[in-house]
Amino acid sequence: MAATGNSVLTAELRLDVQEFYFRYAECLDGGRLQQWPEFFLDSCVYRVTMRRSLRRGPDEDLTFMNSKTAMLDRIVAIGRSEDYEPHAQRHYVSNFRVQAASDEELRVQANFQVLRTFPERRTEFFVSGYYSDRIALMDGRLNFREKLCVLDSDVPPDSLVYPI
Amino acid sequence: MAATGNSVLTAELRLDVQEFYFRYAECLDGGRLQQWPEFFLDSCVYRVTMRRSLRRGPDEDLTFMNSKTAMLDRIVAIGRSEDYEPHAQRHYVSNFRVQAASDEELRVQANFQVLRTFPERRTEFFVSGYYSDRIALMDGRLNFREKLCVLDSDVPPDSLVYPI
């Protein structure tokens, strides 16, 4: 296997990509949902799908949003919802693969595992899968242009209230 | 989100920070408890707390030690204890966030997940959470000045014999 030999991909940028995902996860795990859309471009796509549904396209997605406005609406809805029990998430993001890199965009895949903890209960496994994302590079800043979360299991999770 | 632009934080140092945590975990997972205090300054703090207890301060900690001597005493006590069943830990440390960096100190957070395995049994989930640490930088060496382990669950683990 050849080592990565892309001139755009300096060690600094490779680490910045990792940190970008870690900041994203920190935002969600810390419950700061209002800041979640800030990781995306104004014009963006956020999808959650299951491995098996992937080839059937967006119609089969568990979640599909195609603007920052839709994401903000979702956040407000979560705050108002009485249908779910508040809990904390813990993301583990690893196995980063930069699949393509230009001066303006990176295509990145990474594995995720999310644990969750309800009050007064033990921590439990929630979902696992991989991200397959397009990240815009602009003036040294990273933003998701497209974020696709592919869950490993074909059994839909009991709830997808919080973003993954 | 802006990429990290701190001149102290070279790619090498960012990787050294990750490796420092990986060496710490290697020490614990390999059962070399006698070497655990070596990752700390002589004057140091080691705490384990639960998410909910965090805001109540050190009095609510599950574990609180404020010197290397106390840590060494603990290690000796573990060796003598008959109250626990020996087992192996496996740490997964990821999602590193350098929250502040000067020439002398780094403030670092990272997620951890610890699995454990008792003899003749299958591996099981033990605890998850995040570290919130102060790391002293001296002559290219890293040492914990303060290590705070925040567990995700409010249900205390059945045992906290080994360090996290």
Place this chain on the structure above:
Amino acid sequence: MAATGNSVLTAELRLDVQEFYFRYAECLDGGRLQQWPEFFLDSCVYRVTMRRSLRRGPDEDLTFMNSKTAMLDRIVAIGRSEDYEPHAQRHYVSNFRVQAASDEELRVQANFQVLRTFPERRTEFFVSGYYSDRIALMDGRLNFREKLCVLDSDVPPDSLVYPI
């Protein structure tokens, strides 16, 4: 603890090592088993053992292969087997430790955790442990010379059809 001070180990190479493992895991998790042997030298060793069996040597291994040809044979056998139920793996590789580095070879350890998902079922924990590997460096390319997978549990997994 001293930070790594090895001149061979540039930030780029340290990240390349991580990426090498992530590509290896991507190959397995994507079900592209035919490409698995490409991560190894022609003359190589691949072993899976349990922590307790480690000191007893290769005779106690769960899996032992000492050539790329043996690995290719195994892949063909998997394709023909009716003894197992197809499923997907998801690797989480972290806690990288470069234990020795020369111009020609790296000795690397890393922790792994493998989840697996059978069709129509929820994702479950499969195995955890650590890799203890020798990686050949040639013309900027990385290849396993020796890959040793040490499982944490002494209870053998119900199946080791797929490579770890």
